[in-house]
Amino acid sequence: MSVDTSLRFDKDYVNGFSSSRQEPAWLQELRLQALELAQNLPMPKPDKTKIDKWNFTDFKHEATGNAVAFNELPEDVKALIGSEEDAKNVLVIHNGTPVYFALEQEVKEQGVIYTDLLTAAKEHEDLVKKYIMKAVATDENRLTAIHASLFLNGAFLYVPKNVELSAPIQAVYYQDDEAAIFNHVIVAAEDNSSVTYVENYLSTNDSAESVANIVSEVYAGAGAKVVYGAVDNLAKGMTTYVNRRGRAEKDARIEWALGQFNDGNTVSDNTTHLIGDGSFTDTKTVTIGRGDQKQNFVAQIFNHGKHSEGYILTHGVMKDSASSIFNGITKIEHGATKSHGEQTERVLMLSEKARGDANPILLIDEDDVTAGHAASVGRIDPLQMFYLMSRGISKAEAERLIIHGFLAPVVSQMPLESVKNRLVEVIERKVR
């Protein structure tokens, strides 16, 4: 069987789509250029996972959601963001349409911009232009080009110089239509600012084939700190490409906390460029694969700056006949003296048919650095099972405990209590 990978969307479509949303001319132009590139660029080539039969190009593009009051949000969504009092800074996008938004007055007064991306493109043109498709290039591959030509909306978060936000900024991207998710997130933290952004992706479409094509761009200016938490929970029908990219300037810090719990096939690329001297990143990922899904996770750090430090920690559990490839890549560039890179990937397989593969890769072009890696792939230890069961714990419960235990070292280090709790909940549901 061959999959038709030609895109059904042409210039007329993109023009019409962009005009109907009253997008500024520069954005329309960006989309059209991207569309042209999309025709010829190759697909991304995730190492050790064949995606040539995966559908990334045939999908229903648009759907709509309607603006609602907090009380009218679906229970699933409310559960994610907490009570109205807790959810003071939150954007909810339903089927590509912003449907709920709240931002505290005192946050606004500090010059913070938080809004959906299309509104930002109109109201803060210069800022959006400065950041959009810059960390992730349009011409990186076919999927980034398709993304740029067709992204529906997303979030734009801008934190001015020296502003330190204590309360997390939240977003929920919620889909209950069979249409695709084309979401774009920009987090730009200016020099010496600090912000925590937490997003949840949720979809309910189990059967109809659909596509998620997600790009996040994170910019941490000199001395800035960005904590980026994400819990992906897309249903089986979604084939997902998710590219989360960070750029850290001098002494900046980007911390990723990713819970990747999609039920469909997924290609995930999480890359951070440590541009400035003394910059730092830490990327923590937990994932559970189940059913017959196939996934490929790349956690990648480029050390460009001197004294830069990058840490990767990934723990994955594979159930049923799920299979996943975990590629950890630490690339220390020439000139990045005194930098440090460290990574750990651990995979626990629960069944005979489950497959997991951990590949730690260190690429070092500089002598004066330190780096290390650890990886393990294994099955549940029958003696641990015997021990737990010998105390009256059932086989299923013993497995559940071991899985929680296996993921705990990552979950417990997640930066936010809310992300932590959410992860535990999702894990609980997935291992049952």
Next chain:
Amino acid sequence: MSAPNLKIEDLRVSIEDKEIIKGLDLEINGGEIHAIMGPNGTGKSTLSAALMGHPKYEVTSGKVTFNGEDLLEMEVDERAKAGLFLAMQYPSEVSGITNADFLRSAINAKREEGDEISLMKFIRELDKKMDHLEMDNAFAHRYLNEGFSGGEKKRNEILQMMMLEPKLAILDEIDSGLDIDALKVVAKGVNEMRSPDFGCLIITHYQRLLNYITPDKVHVMMQGRIVKSGGPELAQRLEAEGYDWIKEELGIKDETVGQEA
């Protein structure tokens, strides 16, 4: 509660096709403490592991009933729920699960859904038992056996026994690696459990634990079966004279399994 009864008849156990237990008979009732003694390599630990249902050991023939029910037909967790407990010689370490969470799961596993132990009651019980065993309360929040010293693991096994209140406990070399103070603490835990509703099988090759827990019956195991039984005085004689006199009496040259008389 009725007094427990464990009855083992002509039990044979193999590991990787090698027979280790070669026809063993033993009966333990509530209120009784039995000790199985014997040199290394005579099949003592195999007996305890096989009774609990260790995946590596295969029972090839014989019969074991626990309170009249066929123990060998039960899954490992069912054996525990029926009231059997094994304090292991080498307890597993399980990362990421705290001792307290684990114990609560184990207690609740025995109870009906909706009748789970309340958190307050659990903590009260746990604190009390840990005090009794002179364990630092911090152990409740450490990952299960992870990084525990040998002695800490053994105390933790006894703590689990006290919390789970089994009807019959098998203590597999609970005394190995313990200093005298820890030994006394462990003995205190076992003695605390003593009642007509509780039976115990202590597996050891030293008499010293039996100075603190007086057994009702003492058995000597060699070549995969019980070769001699007696009262507490048998343990004392073994301590004083070693095992050679028994070997002589029975004409055994090499007491370990795999060697025939």
